[in-house]
Amino acid sequence: MSRIRVGCAGWTGRAAAYWKAFDVLELSEAQSSARAATHRRWRTRSPADIEIIPQLSPDAALAGFQGAVAARAWTDALATVERLGARTLWVRTPPSFRPSRENRDALTAFFRQERPEGLDIAWRAEGLWDSQPEDRNALCERAGLLPIIDPLALDEDELEDAEVFPQGPAVYWRLLGRPGGGTRFSESHFDLLVSLLEGRERGAIIFGAAVMAGDARRFRTLLQLAGQAVADEALDDDAEADGEDADDFEPDDEET
Numbered sequence: 418m419s420r421i422r423v424g425c426a427g428w429t430g431r432a433a434a435y436w437k438a439f440d441v442l443e444l445s446e447a448q449s450s451a452r453a454a455t456h457r458r459w460r461t462r463s464p465a466d467i468e469i470i471p472q473l474s475p476d477a478a479l480a481g482f483q484g485a486v487a488a489r490a491w492t493d494a495l496a497t498v499e500r501l502g503a504r505t506l507w508v509r510t511p512p513s514f515r516p517s518r519e520n521r522d523a524l525t526a527f528f529r530q531e532r533p534e535g536l537d538i539a540w541r542a543e544g545l546w547d548s549q550p551e552d553r554n555a556l557c558e559r560a561g562l563l564p565i566i567d568p569l570a571l572d573e574d575e576l577e578d579a580e581v582f583p584q585g586p587a588v589y590w591r592l593l594g595r596p597g598g599g600t601r602f603s604e605s606h607f608d609l610l611v612s613l614l615e616g617r618e619r620g621a622i623i624f625g626a627a628v629m630a631g632d633a634r635r636f637r638t639l640l641q642l643a644g645q646a647v648a649d650e651a652l653d654d655d656a657e658a659d660g661e662d663a664d665d666f667e668p669d670d671e672e673t
Contacts, residue, residue, distance in 0.1 A: 421614055422468055422621045423637035425630055426591070432463060432664045438634050441468045442666070443507060443591075443623045446475060449497060451668040456500040462664040466642055470539075470621065471497045473508040481520065482527035491527070493636040498536060505537045505562035505589070505621065507565065512544030521556055539589035539621075551580040561622065563589045563620075569606055576613070588620030602632045610636070611643050 428435055428444030435442065449472040459469065477490035498506055514520055528538055540562045548555045550566075557564045564583050568576065568590055575581045590610075592602075610622070624633040 418421055418620050421588070421617060423633060423640060424621065424623060425627065425633055426625045428573075428627070429666050432459065432666055434665070435468055436464050438630075440464075441470065441621045441623070443470045443621070444472055446472055447537065447668060448666060449494075450474065452640055453496070455669055456497060458664065459666065460501050462635050468504055468621070469501045470505045470507055471501060471503055472540075473506055473552060475509065475511070477527070478508070478510045478514050481514075482523040487527060491530070494520050495533065498533065499535070504535060505539060505563075507539040507541065509541045510543060514544070516545055516549055516552060525556065525560040528562055537589070537617050539565050541565040541591065546664055554580060554583050557583070563587055565589045567591055568610060569602075573584075582613075586616075586618035588614070588617050588622070590620070591623045591625050593625050602629075602636070607636050607639050611640060614640075653657060665670075 422439075422441035424439040424441035424443065425435075426443045427448065428442055463469070471494065473494045474490040477487040480486040480490075494506055497503070510524075532538070538561070540557060540560075542553050542564070548669075550564075554564055556562075566583065566589075568582065571582060571593060622636070624630065
């Protein structure tokens with residue numbers, strides 16, 4: 418695990434307090450559409466090594482990823498990515514964006530257009546796509562997308578199926594709640610997540626609700642300890658072989 422980041426979705430409140438606990442933030446729709454000056458302020462007043470992940474405007478999906486509206490959403494998103502120094506952009510498609518051939522072709526063509534080098538695009542597909550994870554993952558591979566998934570929503574057999582549980586060096590996991598209901602996670606849930614991260618090189622694990630912030634802190638601490646243990650083990654092997662900021666994440670008052 419070279420750099421797996423942990424954070425929350427659409428956080429509001431003091432930025433300094435947030436960045437003490439986390440190293441990635443998934444912006445909400447409103448935060449992603451804030452003024453350019455607001456985005457620049459967030460970036461300049463945040464630690465250099467954190468990541469802020471903006472959202473592609475929902476207008477692109479509502480337009481079927483075709484036409485002038487979708488093109489404008491893409492242009493605006495890339496400008497936001499540049500202002501924030503973002504390495505990931507996330508997109509959500511609502512249940513109305515069904516897995517038809519037309520939608521598959523339009524989404525593939527849209528996201529295969531030129532993008533900044535090194536930019537990951539993560540896709541949260543809602544609706545019927547949930548019942549077709551193999552098709553969703555295959556489409557992500559063709560379009561160059563990272564599927565946004567919740568590993569804790571998968572059973573043991575699904576986690577062992579590479580067509581259902583995506584492999585590869587990068588991840589974007591969004592935890593929606595504890596299996597069986599609720600928002601509090603157990604140590605066994607976290608241990609499972611850490612084991613599933615073995616061999617991954619980069620990515621984000623986003624806790625999807627403000628009430629999960631405490632668990633998000635616990636998990637990041639566990640992940641850091643696991644990473645330190647791996648580093649210490651590597652050092653041992655080598656040795657043997659050798660013998661508060663006042664800013665916040667609220668858009669300005671005049672923004673919507």
